[in-house]
Amino acid sequence: MTEVQINRDQLIADLSAMIRCASVNTFGAPTDQGAEAAMADLFEGQLRDIGLEIGTHEVAPGRRNVWGTLKGQGAGPTILLAGHMDTVGVDGYGDPFEPVVKDGNIYGRGSCDMKAGLAAYLAVARHLRGSGTILAGDLVIAGVIDEEHAMAGSKHFGLYGPQIDCAIVAEPSLLSISASHKGQVLTTIRTKGLAAHSSMPSKGRNAIYHMAAVLDALQDYAQDLAHRAPDPDCGRPSLSVGVIRGGDNACSVPDLCEIDIDRRTIPGETSADVGAELHAVMQTAKTAAPALDYDIDTPFLDLPPLDTKANSAVMQAIISACTAVTGRADVAAFPGSTDAPNFNCPTVICGPGDLAQCHSLNEYVSIAQIEDAVRIYVRAIKNLQPDA
Ligand SMILES: [Zn+2]
Structure with missing residues (x-):
């Protein structure tokens, strides 16, 4: 040459x-x-x-x-x-x-x-x-x-x-x-409650409490991911919760709580797979918090x-x-x-x-x-x- x-x-x-x-x-x-x-x-x-x-x-x-x-x-x-x-x-x-x-x-x-x-x-x-x-x-x-x-x-x-x-x-x-390399799915999960004065919390539904149930289920899910069969090059998939937002002041039962999550995918996984898994996680959370009402947003970043x-x-x-x-x-x-x-x-x-x-x-x-x-x-x- x-x-x-x-x-x-x-x-x-x-x-x-x-x-x-x-x-x-x-x-x-x-x-x-x-x-x-x-x-x-x-x-x-x-x-x-x-x-x-x-x-x-x-x-x-x-x-x-x-x-x-x-x-x-x-x-x-x-x-x-x-x-x-x-x-x-x-x-x-x-x-x-x-x-x-x-x-x-x-x-x-x-x-x-x-x-x-x-x-x-x-x-x-x-x-x-x-x-x-x-x-x-x-x-x-x-x-x-x-x-x-x-x-x-x-x-x-x-x-x-x-x-x-x-x-x-x-x-x-x-x-x-x-x-x-790994892919990345960033999305927002939202729990929806009912606002009430905090002197009468039973009148409301606390979105932060519901998010606590979601966070428990997500930690179990993250543990499961950490034990899955690794991709030979990319290793294992992962999940991390990076942001939480919720409530306005101590004297109100919060009607909204949100988290942003980062799910790293490995070859063979799609963002649709991730969406289905997250919905399954929410069903698990619902057994702990039967009144749980939630949304999972369309990912705000979706990289294969x-x-x-x-x-x-x-x-x-x-x-x-x-x-x-x-x-x-x-x-x-x-x-x-x-x-x-x-x-x-x-x-x-x-x-x-x-x-x-x-x-x-x-x-x-x-x-x-x-x-x-x-x-x-x-x-x-x-x-x-x-x-x-
Ligand atoms: Zn660059």
């Missing part, structure tokens, strides 16, 4: 421009929903400058996905390189949007998670264009919105974006490979697990590419949830940077690791060609 040509100055310039372009996710706050818009404009310009065919979809007002296509011969798989354009917040971060290159690293908010991945994709496209490589199928390079919050961008792309055969997502993994098969073409291609470039191919479940399952095709995660510090107040990524990522992606793409 010919040496992959990487222009380090260009790579640093691309990534620096992205870091300067603040794209902090507002996490559902109604104001400034267009925080990712400037980043979408920038990334579109970068893709266009390389000569890719631009596509874009507005996912929500002022918030759009953008992608560039390097056209192939129409005789091979369409490969997606995808990454999110948003970042987490910057409270307490000294100078988050001023990129600093030091000791072989580049610092700044989003450097590692995951603008480094987007910059690596640009270098891949530059190399393919520069070397005159015509792929059998299309290569699509996509920047999506909202990964850090509800993953609206990848969900939209999976449903309405171009048809894709397999995908690579450059979430920071220190160039380890992940074909699986990632479950790409080990023998899939994309997995084989990236394992072989990592081995060739770095001499190793570590495969492990990804610790968090990502956009990867939403692309509705076999998808693997492999990217530069360390997840451990990527939401920190001193975010950085190794430039040499971004360059290795570029080499890995180019090789993986070549491995996926029909004549490889």
Whole structure:
């Protein structure tokens, strides 16, 4: 294979421009929903400058996905390189949007998670264009919105974006490979009582007491989950109650109590399964509190697990590419949830940077690791060609 040509100055310039372009996710706050818009404009310009065919979809007002296509011969798989354009917040971060290159690293908010991945994709496209490589199928390079919050961008792309055969997502993994991770279902459970003056509690129905019965049943359910057969990669499913709200003042019997729960799913479990299990838990709670009246909301976050098969073409291609470039191919479940399952095709995660510090107040990524990522992606793409 010919040496992959990487222009380090260009790579640093691309990534620096992205870091300067603040794209902090507002996490559902109604104001400034267009925080990712400037980043979408920038990334579109970068893709266009390389000569890719631009596509874009507005996912929500002022918030759009953008992608560039390097056209192939129409005789091979369409490969997606995808990454999110948003970042987490910057409270307490000294100078988050001023990129600093030091000791072989580049610092700044989003450097590692995951603008480094987007910059690596640009270098891949530059190399393919520069070397005159015509792929059998299309290569699509996509920047999506909202990964850090509800993953609206990848969900939209999976449903309405171009048809894709397999995908690579450059979430920071220190160039380890992940074909699986847990899913996440966040939902609200509500108990409904009857308000009364607390001097006459028998006139009311106490929603907090009813929630106590629900919490007992949920703890038994969490125990059951902790003893279920583990997924070989992702381990066991789990449940945690993170928030409780209820009552107005000590002198009223509360008519409402709510909890927010976080249920982590493993491959094979769906959010519908979780919903059915939660209703069964509520029936158990009802035996302790027969007057229990409740709602379980539609999940406010519903992310499926990632479950790409080990023998899939994309997995084989990236394992072989990592081995060739770095001499190793570590495969492990990804610790968090990502956009990867939403692309509705076999998808693997492999990217530069360390997840451990990527939401920190001193975010950085190794430039040499971004360059290795570029080499890995180019090789993986070549491995996926029909004549490889
Ligand atoms: Zn990320």
